[in-house]
Amino acid sequence: MKLASFNQSGFPALAIVQESVDGPKVLPVTSWAATEDMTCSVSMRDVLQDWTYWKGRFNELRSEAKPEHWLSAADIDIVAPVPNPGSLIGIGQNYADHASEPGIPRPSEPVIFAKHPSCVVGPGSGIILPDSSQEVDYGAELAIVIGQPAFHADDSEARDAIAGYTIMNDVTARDWQSRTSQWMAAKSFPSFGPMGPLMVTADELGCAENLRISLSVNGVPRQDSATSQMIFGVVDLVRHISSVWPLSPGDVILSGTPAGAGSTLQPATFLRAGDVVEVSIEGIGVLMNHVSTTGGSHRTRTSHTSNRSITSLQTGASLR
Incomplete structure (x- = not known):
């Protein structure tokens, strides 16, 4: 569904x-x-x-x-399919192709961080570049939507806790991220959590084990991988996080981003005002957002961007 x-x-x-x-x-x-x-x-x-x-x-x-x-x-x-998530939980360094890039270690267990839920915006909304950062980066991510409470869940309970999946762009201020060992501030500026265009229920996508995931900026491919590259799968992530604290319906987990983030390119390439970022995940659709400065509107949607976002609902099943 x-x-x-x-x-x-x-x-x-x-x-x-x-x-x-x-x-x-x-x-x-x-x-x-x-x-x-x-x-x-x-x-x-x-x-x-x-x-x-x-x-x-x-x-x-x-x-x-x-x-x-x-x-x-x-x-x-x-708007974002889960516009007010209870918790917004990120996972770092979770794609084998990303962990093979210079300076990115392969984790022995999931690397957990938080994004503030207030950063969530929907498809067609603007990604707003804060005045205090010159290194705003993108990150295509499969997001897991929780629909059942889970605490100390086993594999079966973790699987049952997943209501469905959506697309997110884990926007990050890399210059802020390097300031301290904690990442939340760098990942929680307003509009740093684009989400959408829809949620596909788990009965259609199962454990999302081999979906193509890609990202482009102004039509130029930057990331192109598959969820089969994830080091820890969606069930592993739900089980692991629930071993620490209870997951609740309405929580959203970002499952990591593949190789090709702007900070890893040579030279590093960050988002600039006027850019158009599109994240595609097979079976879900296309999440499109424009990039603007703080002087622009937080909601840059026009009838064109709204139609572009909703059109992606029609083509999402054939992205592979």
């Missing part, structure tokens, strides 16, 4: 995404209000808090829907 969040008068409403001959269509996900004979919109956070119920309900909603209930994807403003 493919799910997207969209802006409904300021509320991040959830919708089912389905392809059609007329282009992608979306079906808003609703629930009956408790005290009135009416329906109300629900968010991804609402759904993840009761994932066991909702993952079985989506097919029913789709089969019950009338044609007029489906909206054209081009007419909605999509």
Whole structure:
């Protein structure tokens, strides 16, 4: 199942995404209000808090829907599929091709760091370059969305805790990252967590073991790899993190970035205002964001960027 969040008068409403001959269509996900004979919109956070119920309900909603209930994807403003994650957890140095680059050690266990959840923005939004950094870098990542509590999980419990997957760009101020041994500040500036365009449920992608993942800047390829290159797979990551603290529905785990980050190129090449960054993951879609300065708008979406983001929902299954 493919799910997207969209802006409904300021509320991040959830919708089912389905392809059609007329282009992608979306079906808003609703629930009956408790005290009135009416329906109300629900968010991804609402759904993840009761994932066991909702993952079985989506097919029913789709089969019950009338044609007029489906909206054209081009007419909605999509936002990050999990716009307010409870925790945003990063994993460093988790691709074999990345760990083979000069100066990048191969870890013996997952390298865990945090990004502040406030850095999350959706597809088409601007990546804002802070005045205090001259070395803002990109990083294509498969993100794991948690839908069940997990604490000291075994492999089976860790697998069951995964609701689905989305795309993230782990934007990092490398000059800030080198200042201290802690990475959170470098990775948490506003807009440093682009996410989207949708979440694909785990029943479609399984353990995401061999998906092509790539990133381009202004159409020029920078990263091109596959999730089979991950040193620690998605189940390993959920199990390991849950051995330290409880994971909760709505938490998001970034699973690492492959070789080709700007800081590893010769010479190092960082993002500049006007750049267009696209992250593609097979079976999920394309996450596109423009780069701008602090003088620009935090939301640089136009009708073109919105349509570009939603069009990627249609092509996401054929990126390999």
